[in-house]
Amino acid sequence: MAEIFASKTAEIEEREVINAQISRKLAGECMVLLENDGALPIHTKKVALFGNGARATIKGGTGSGDVNTRNNVNIEQGFQNAGIEVMTTAWLDRQEQNTSAAKAAYVQWMKEEAARKQTSELAVMFDHPYKEPDCEIITINDIDVSETDTAVYVIARNSGEGADRFDEEGDYRLYPHERGNIHLLAEVYDKLIVVLNIGGVMDLSEMRSIAGVNAILLMSQLGNLGGDALLDVLTGKVNPSGKTTDTWAENYMDYPSSAKFSHNESVHDEMYEDGIYVGYRYFDSFGVKPLYCFGYGKSYTDFEIKAGKISVEGNEIQIPVTVKNIGKIYAGKEVVQVYYSAAGGVMEKPYQELAAYQKTKLLAPGETEEIVLKYQAEQMASYSEKEAAWILEKGDYIIRVGNSSASTKVAGVIEVCEDIQTLKAKNLFALDVALNEIHPDAVKLEEKKKEAASYQAEKIIFDTTAIAQKTVVYQGMRKEYHTDKTDKITMQDLLSEKATVEELVAQLSTEELAEFCVGTLRADGGEVVGNASYTVPGAAGDTSSVCKESRGIKNMILADGPAGLRLQPHFKTKKDGTLLPGGEVMGDAYTPFNPNIDEKEVDNYYQYCTAIPIGWALAQSWNTELVEKAGDMVGSEMEQFHVDLWLAPALNIHRNPLCGRNFEYYSEDPYVSGKIAAAMTKGVQKHRGKGTTIKHFAVNNQEDNRYFVNAHVSERALREIYLKGFEIAVREAQPLSIMTSYNLLNGIHTANSHDLIQGMARDEWGFKGVVMTDWFTSQDMPMITGKFKPAYPISASTGCIYAGNDIQMPGCQKNVDDIVEAVKTGKEIDGYKITKADLQFNAANVIRVVARTM
Structure with a gap:
């Protein structure tokens, strides 16, 4: 009988309560305040709450990234838990009815489509993910009954594995009704706060142009206590300290990959013509102004950042920084970011690249913290395809410090007097087609770097002998493992160091080795994903558990x-431990239990x-x-x-x-x-x-x-x-x-x-x-x-x-059969010849990690 570790009680465990509160605390630092004219934090007991994410708040994306939680606190509940009355329940009811009908229609279509194509509901869901409909229109009556001067509009967008998003209304861009609703609210409410319950960058250029949008908060998707975490920030209990980790463009086509990305041109071949110019590396180097730069985020307070004298200890660059909360009301945290502009040499370099960062402790008004940011000089090296090596090219490396990629000040210059080959490797990834990568104007880019630096900062001469040059040693042909030991070697022998993994593997047959290199779905007959x-x-x-009984090698x-x-939240077994079908869930795909189960004859687990x-x-x-x-x-x-x-x-x-x-x-x-x-x-x-x-x-x-x-x-x-x-x-x-x-x-x-x-x-x-x-x-x-x-x-x-x-x-069994046949016959199968040494090498890697999990 298999040992089962799930709980037999449906009651909430103390662990769930504790961990949910930990998650809530984490979430407070993950939100990014994009805009605020003083409307946040709010000081009201009543709020007009609208938007498709107000009640149907998204906790996280779809697919394997989903988590089956017991409950989720939506934003409406977050307001209620914070003691703030939501005055627009009638609109929220209409919105819920609309979305519930749309979801029901989608689920019905998904089931019918799966039956028609004789495929799984999950496959249909991946290929055709559910898309929220446009929002209900807000009426003057909805506004009249709200009895407040503060409105919060929540924009929700979901995404997940199996399908890319689209540059269209209701996805990357606003829905028509969303646009109209926000325009109306901006006109009639003194304070309008837009909350983004989204999982990726979207177009905010139109929203930014609407007069009367007082604050924009990137909530993101925060897990099962997202509504409570959001209210911690909206009410000022937590001061938002998040920073963007992406560049938000004015227009989608400003991203250099956009014209040819995925379904925009071809889903079969993706040409990475943007090369090293991804994100801020592109926007900075090509002079394209973004809506929000990389590393950006506001606070309810203000900070002063002063960089001290840069020093170099061996190959470590050290930048002392003093951070002071110069606000008068709110404590807060700041993120200090260090960038470098690499010297232009044989290889072109982006305008700047992130080298180090550190978040401060919670600083009270007037409080100061002194920190030292450090990074290795090798981080500034570039990879030369010509030399097949990482090279720190000679020239000046300008060091900048600030709280975003666009707000830095030059703190010093490191001069490297000769090329340093930091690591000798070999080229591993030859292109299979010609690639026309983009390139900035090198002369203008170097002038921009020097103009920003003005070369008034102190220059430090880098000791080129401080970096130990290394050469990679690559694995040669794999050799077959052999052993003279005749007693059966077990996992216990490995753990007690009486034998080596190589000796154990040498005792295994080709069939056993192949089993170790393939998962177990073929044997268990489970569903497509999960179970x-x-x-x-x-x-x-x-x-694989192929040697579990014979050698004590457990299955991971x-x-x-x-x-x-992501586990199955509820399952049933017979009294002998046999798992019964039903309860499998992934997104909208769910397998119900047999309604005729005799509950007296089964055990329930959670x-x-x-x-x-x-x-x-x-x-x-x-x-x-x-x-x-x-x-x-x-x-x-x-x-x-x-x-x-x-x-x-x-x-x-x-x-x-x-x-x-x-x-x-x-x-x-x-x-x-x-x-x-x-x-x-x-x-x-x-x-x-x-x-x-x-x-x-x-x-x-x-x-x-x-x-x-x-x-x-x-x-x-x-x-x-x-x-x-x-x-x-x-x-x-x-x-x-x-x-x-x-x-x-x-x-x-x-x-x-x-x-x-x-x-x-x-x-x-x-x-x-x-x-x-x-x-x-x-x-x-x-x-x-x-x-x-x-x-x-x-x-x-x-x-x-x-x-x-x-x-x-x-x-699957074919995986095993192909591997065994290829090893035993020496034939090329599906383009590859493999040996027993290859198979042993893989199986040994598996067994080593199994040993570490015991």
Whole structure:
């Protein structure tokens, strides 16, 4: 009988209450105050509340990023809990009736479409996500009965995996009724506050032009106590201290990737012609003025930031900064940001790049804090494709300090007197097609850098001998493991160091090795997503238990994220522990229990988890200590429910605002992304035997046709932008796992890329964990892989083994059979030849991580 760890009581656990309050506290620092003319914080006992997010508040995105929580506090409830009377319930009732009817119609259509296509409801939901209808029109009568001078309008937008957003009304842009409603409210209320309950950047240029919009607050999506957290900020109980982690453009087409992004041109081939010029690197370098710059956010108070004398200790650059709260009423936190403008040399450089940041403690009015920001000089190196090396080119490096990318002041200049090759590598990612990358006017860009610096700041000569030059050693041909030991080696022998992993693996048959490299969905017969584990229903999958009885090697349980564990909240078993069907849930897809079940013959179990703020919101806190606490909280729930690997955090780059999964990714900037992912990993891995799975490795920046899109990216752009965050997370936190992405990279599926997985992650960065595929990567399942006719083949099971992609999830028998046949016959299958040494290498990686989770 399988051991089950869920609770048998439906009552709220103390853990849920405590963790929800922790999440609420975290959420307070994640909100970004975009505009405020003094309307916030509010001091009213009555409010006119409108908008599609007022009652149907979104806690987080859809798909694997969703969390099945017990309850969610919406914004209307947040006002009520704060003792503020909502005067517009009649309008909210009409709005709810409208949206409920639209949702019911969608669910009915989804069921019918699934039946018609003989596919799953989940597949239909991914391909055709639900879209909220336009809002109800606000009438003069709605305004007359409100009896208040303060209106709050909540704009909600949802998104998720499987589909990208659109530059159209009701998505990236305002709905017509939203536009009209805001115009009306701006005319009749003294104070109009717009709250953005959204998971990604949207067009605010039109709203900014409406006279009478007094404040705009980026709430984002904050988990299951979002309404309470929002009121903490609206009422001034918490002073917002979030900063944008993206550049908000005046117009969508201002982003250099927009014209050709995803469905705007082709879902089959994505040409990364923007190169290294992503986000603020583009806007600053090409002189395009944004609506809101990167790192921007207001406060209820004001701060004074003064940089002291820069110093260099060895290869570490140190910038002392004094921060003072110069306001008179509110305590607050400030984010100090350090940027550098790299010297223009053989390689062109962006105008500036983020090098370090730190959030202050809570400063009372008049209070001062002195901090020292530090970073390694190697961070300022650029990757030379010609030299296949990271090079710190000679010249002046201008150091800037401020509280946003547009508000910095020059604090000093570091002069590098000769080129320094910091790391000798090899080019790993040859382009499969010609790529016409954009380039700024180099002369004007260098003049802009020098003009801003004026060269009045103190110049420090950098000691070029302070950097130890390194050369990467890459793995050669894998060698087969052998052992003379005849006694059966077990996991206990590994843990007691009586034997090595290599010796154990050498005793395993080809069939057993193949089983270790494939997940278990084929055996358990679970649903498409979730229910792949009997002991933790709703978990995304298990690793193999092929040697559980014979050698004590347990199967690891893997649960989705990244805004908390996504488990099945309610399930039933027979008295002997046999799991009964029903209760599986993912978004709008739900499998009901058999209505004829005799409740006397079954046991009921409950697994309610905490929804934390989405990844985008957490990053906007710019608070790595806070994010580490969030990870610590998730790790505690992993312990309770016996989950081994959390399939999070996700840290792909916000290359374009229409990517459907930007809500769970962090930023347009790789440094912010890497630091936040590292903090989350450290928090989770404080718990013995628990680990994270950083994903999606790599360039998963498009959801339409995600299984088959070919991303064409230059080597330099990959290393400096799209892989850098992963590198930071690996080097600083050593996550137990990495998940590859679905897409191809320069003609090769990332799951089949030896150079990406072995050459980059393991050889260059020193990754020591296990690599797994995303779900159904190497399984030909048209109902899962989407509505687009693919232009490229699916990822190969044999290619995963060749690349060092250790586990193929959730697994199918064909994966195992192909691997066994390829190893035993030496035949090329699906384009790859693999050996027993390759298979042993992968299985050994799995077993090492299993040992760390015991």
